[in-house]
Amino acid sequence: MRKKLLLIAIFCALILTLVVGAMYKYLMSQVYGEEQTNFEMQVEKTIKTEFFDRDITQIEESKSGDNQYNKYYLYYSATENKNIIKQLEAQTQVASKQLKDSRSMVLSYVNEEKVNDALINRQLVTKEYIWDDKTKSLKYLGELKELSEILLSKNRNEPRLKDIVNDESDLLAINRIVQEQLLSTRTKLKSTIDEEELDQVLTNDFLSKDSKITLLPHSIQIAFDKEVLGVTKMNVDTEKILPFIDPAIVSDNNLPKKSLDQKRNYVALTFDDGPNDTSTKKLLRELKKEKIKATFFVLGQMVDKNPEVAKKIVGEGHEIGSHSYTHPDLTQVTLDKVKEEVLKTDKAIFHATGVLPKLFRPPYGAVNGAVAKTIGLPIIQWNVDSEDWQVKNKDLIVNKVIDTVENGSIILIHDIHERSVESIPEMVSQLRKRGYEFVTISELLSYGQKPLNQYFGLADQREIK
Structure with missing residues (x-):
């Protein structure tokens, strides 16, 4: 009898547990169902508010996230670039995964923002919202903006x-x-x-x-x-x-500005007609000792004869420019000949160093509009002539430079002359005593030198016509 009563008691307890469990599940489903309904209503309201004044077409209605309570939405125009859509989807997926264990919503779209009269930024915007159990409301959590593309106001469809x-x-x-x-x-x-x-x-x-x-x-x-x-x-x-x-x-105002300190004085040492395997090598050793970077305007035929020296010039951080192949007066030859002189030197320099020259010094400084256009590179002249090719005396070379130098000067020297190279230690010493620092041509001109223009110094730029 007792055994029978015990079995009945166990059976009743089991039934009661099942009934209570069922009732609990029912009540919870009602509560959470109501909460889910409330959540989805607020999601819809948020979307409508966000896009109330936006001219945009919804292509994809919605996609479920990693659980039924986590939703994400993508909005973009019917003509949107496929790469932009892929970027937007990837950005949305990252945000959705971060919120996968909570009742939440991720909203992504492509936004256009006017920067100025010329520029429009296209941004991938992903906003995150999370359900607040205390207030029973959807709260804004934060957003990610990624610049994806820049448009021109005047020609946004096919910029040139x-x-x-x-x-x-x-x-x-x-x-x-x-x-x-x-x-x-x-x-x-x-x-x-x-x-x-x-x-x-x-x-x-x-x-x-x-x-x-x-x-x-x-x-x-x-x-x-x-x-x-x-x-x-x-x-x-x-x-x-x-x-x-x-x-x-240019939308990114944080791009580095390559400009010199206006409170300091600079000069650029430039060397013509090399390289050779004697005086140029000696010069490179002296410049290395003095920790100076200079600019070499080389002849293509000399580079072909001494490619290892040209390579050393670039390898040691100096700037290399073209001085033609055979040193003709380019205003006295045909434009086809000018083109040949430039091309042969470009090739010689590239084969020896792996770089192309970005500067050109015409032999004798001779240039005109047609020649400058054919060359297609900035023309670098000088305002301090050492006259080393003529005086061939190191003291006179130094004096000539010191007497005529000023802030921003471009100094002309020839590294093929032994006396010119021998003048460098004293010249450097004298210039440093006067407060000058040594830079390359591109550093002196803040990397802004342009073709069809010639430069005699930092403050002397002239258009070639």
Whole structure:
């Protein structure tokens, strides 16, 4: 009898537990169902409020997150770029995963923000909301904004290079930067570049004012007018071409500014007609000892004879520029000859050093508009002539420089003369006593030197017509 009563008691307790459990589940489902309904209503309200004044088409209604209480939504126009959509989806997924264990909502969309009259920033915006159990409301948690693209107000659909450069000199400067980047990229893929490939880059007109561009947060993608080295487009860091584009289209104000301290005095030592394997090597040792960086304007034929010295010039941090191949007066030869002199020297320098010259010094300083356009590089003249080729006396060379130097001077010397090289220690000593510091041409001109212009010193820039 007792055993029978015990079994009945256990059975009743079991039934009671099941009933209570069922009732609890029912009540909880009612409570949480009501809460979920309230949550979803607030999600809908938040979305409507957010997009009340936005002209945007909703393509994807919604996607469930990692559980039924975590939702995320993406909004974008029907014509949106596929890459932008992928970026937006990835950004949304990251935020959703961070909130997966809570009742929450992630809302993402592409936003356009006017920066100035010329520029529109396109941002990927992801906002996070989380359910507050105490207040029974959806609370804003924070947001992430990622700049994805930059548009030009005047030509937002198909921007061209001509929309961001001021004149032909800017275009020529960008062309040389792209040429060097193409060759640098190619060199990384294969150890050597043959003549045919070099000709493709240096003689192929693959850039023009009508070349299409895409403005990105820290770079500009340039589409080539024709394929070169198997490439049809290239991203160039905005910093590299900053001096040659309209400053109004630069959205990142934190880009480094390469400029000299206005309170200090600077000069640039420049050396012509080398390199050779005697005096140029001696000069390099002296410059290294004095911790000075200079600019060498080399002859292509001398580079072909002494490629290891040219390589040493670049390897030790000096700047290298072109001085033609055979040293003719370029205003007295045909433009085809000018082009040949420039091209042969570019090739010689590249083969020896792996870089292209960004500066040109015409022999005898002789240049005109047609020659400057054919050269396509900034023309570097001088305002202090050591006259070393004539006096051939180290003391007279030093005196000539010291008597005529001023802040921002470009000093002309020839490294092929022994007496010129011998004058450097005393010249450097005297200039330092007068408070001068030594920089390369590009440092002196803050990397802003342009083709179709000639520079005689820091404060003397002249357009070549």
